[in-house]
Amino acid sequence: MLRLKPxxxxxxxxxxxxxxxxxxxxxxxxxxxxxxxxxxxxxxEKDKWSLMGGFxxxxxxxxxxxxxxxxxxTGLEGVYLEQLHTxxxxxxxxxxRTISVTYFALIDINKYEQQLSSDYHPEWFPLKRVxxxxxxxxxxxxxxxxxxxxxxxxxPILFELLPAKFTLPQLQSLYESVYNTTIDKRNFRQRVxxxxxxxxxxxxxxxxxxxxxxxxxxxxxxxYANFQAFLNFIPNPGNLL
Amino acid sequence: MLRLKPxxxxxxxxxxxxxxxxxxxxxxxxxxxxxxxxxxxxxxEKDKWSLMGGFxxxxxxxxxxxxxxxxxxTGLEGVYLEQLHTxxxxxxxxxxRTISVTYFALIDINKYEQQLSSDYHPEWFPLKRVxxxxxxxxxxxxxxxxxxxxxxxxxPILFELLPAKFTLPQLQSLYESVYNTTIDKRNFRQRVxxxxxxxxxxxxxxxxxxxxxxxxxxxxxxxYANFQAFLNFIPNPGNLL
DNA sequence: TATTGTTAGTGTATCCTAAACACTTTAAAA
DNA sequence: TTTTAAAGTGTTTAGGATACACTAACAATA
Numbered sequence: 001m002l003r004l005k006p007x008x009x010x011x012x013x014x015x016x017x018x019x020x021x022x023x024x025x026x027x028x029x030x031x032x033x034x035x036x037x038x039x040x041x042x043x044x045e046k047d048k049w050s051l052m053g054g055f056x057x058x059x060x061x062x063x064x065x066x067x068x069x070x071x072x073x074t075g076l077e078g079v080y081l082e083q084l085h086t087x088x089x090x091x092x093x094x095x096x097r098t099i100s101v102t103y104f105a106l107i108d109i110n111k112y113e114q115q116l117s118s119d120y121h122p123e124w125f126p127l128k129r130v131x132x133x134x135x136x137x138x139x140x141x142x143x144x145x146x147x148x149x150x151x152x153x154x155x156p157i158l159f160e161l162l163p164a165k166f167t168l169p170q171l172q173s174l175y176e177s178v179y180n181t182t183i184d185k186r187n188f189r190q191r192v193x194x195x196x197x198x199x200x201x202x203x204x205x206x207x208x209x210x211x212x213x214x215x216x217x218x219x220x221x222x223x224y225a226n227f228q229a230f231l232n233f234i235p236n237p238g239n240l241l
Numbered sequence: 242m243l244r245l246k247p248x249x250x251x252x253x254x255x256x257x258x259x260x261x262x263x264x265x266x267x268x269x270x271x272x273x274x275x276x277x278x279x280x281x282x283x284x285x286e287k288d289k290w291s292l293m294g295g296f297x298x299x300x301x302x303x304x305x306x307x308x309x310x311x312x313x314x315t316g317l318e319g320v321y322l323e324q325l326h327t328x329x330x331x332x333x334x335x336x337x338r339t340i341s342v343t344y345f346a347l348i349d350i351n352k353y354e355q356q357l358s359s360d361y362h363p364e365w366f367p368l369k370r371v372x373x374x375x376x377x378x379x380x381x382x383x384x385x386x387x388x389x390x391x392x393x394x395x396x397p398i399l400f401e402l403l404p405a406k407f408t409l410p411q412l413q414s415l416y417e418s419v420y421n422t423t424i425d426k427r428n429f430r431q432r433v434x435x436x437x438x439x440x441x442x443x444x445x446x447x448x449x450x451x452x453x454x455x456x457x458x459x460x461x462x463x464x465y466a467n468f469q470a471f472l473n474f475i476p477n478p479g480n481l482l
Numbered sequence: 483t484a485t486t487g488t489t490a491g492t493g494t495a496t497c498c499t500a501a502a503c504a505c506t507t508t509a510a511a512a
Numbered sequence: 513t514t515t516t517a518a519a520g521t522g523t524t525t526a527g528g529a530t531a532c533a534c535t536a537a538c539a540a541t542a
Binding site for chain 1: 251252258259297298302303326327329330331336338342
């Protein structure tokens, strides 16, 4: 295959722009869906609440950049991270035009809490009480909320917010808080167990009740095989691939 | 509100990158779903089949850029255009790192055919016979195919591919070709008409049969109101907003 | 040790939507 | 008039979603 030296040709007349990645990081504390914000460390808007972000470096892909940024703040690797949308309004950053590729992350909030990332003064905010954010980051958060609801209605992504072992009451509470609704316990258990995605364990979580609730874990085989098909809203999901 | 002069502060140490928009343009000729490709007009890969694209200009947003590019090629404005994904692999363009924000467009192929855009030597290719494309554009097309199938299973976007007046056999043929399947005529009509989205007109299209098929048009009120809810795959779609 | 309080866990009847299924109508062309 | 090709139309059946209420476990307390 033909290889060209980097400087043989250039798109010399075109403008070059700054490119950043911003992460909307979701966590679930057992009760409320939250996002993780930091105090911005540099001008402009220094010390204002902001998403965790950073500039894309010359040798890294966008996925790599988002993983690096997420790790910087949370210490976590290999978590669920998905590209959301790219924001490119010319005036969105008052200093200099900057394109922002946004990603949303779903993390196990317990794993995070063991980490230290004090430089950024991070704080979890319930989705209903997100403070004013810089630039157009409000829009980014809104879009991420929509996307997570949309996607979770069709695919089993919410498990990414729970520990490896979780109980059905925990899972139900998660769904209820994502969709801001209540679900009948019996129907919920029936549907979720019918997917074959869960493996019942022998031990119980006794932290939330005297009786204790059985732990479950994901059947990872089924999880990957049925990720597209989860709640069967789409007929013949194979056709969509 | 505070206004800063452009040069007061700059993110001076960061690398700036080229930013392009590429459009995956879908059309339906009554039989097959197709995409519109051009012969690339400059180096590298001059004269190879390529998506229609262009660099983002300093004063335009990403949406504006995609609309400009789409109009350049097709002459069309106000068509369905949706941001798809941003591709930013460092080596995707061998000359110089270029970020590509992709959009997919759904156009009425008949409106297009009246336009002239000979500079680009554009050609329609059935989705199953797309030629080799430059860079990572093959991936872009694959992703766009997935997205259109995914989205059309939940929202009435496929109407954007048809003329304002269309027949039910045409619509069914469109769905069948998007999902590469066959659908029972009676069930299809029942479901589609039950949405209340279609208004039956008095005249018929006699081009495809002796008997002729009644024309329908969209009820635009319902169309916008029910865009999120179309086929009711998602319960309480209001919750998703 | 009996009672109370709180959460976990379970089954069935009903309804509604999706799927399967075949014949009649229309109108031009032969 | 007969033939041909596509348009148009209803009903039955099956399966999944929804509604719904009581029992079990266990610790704390009286």
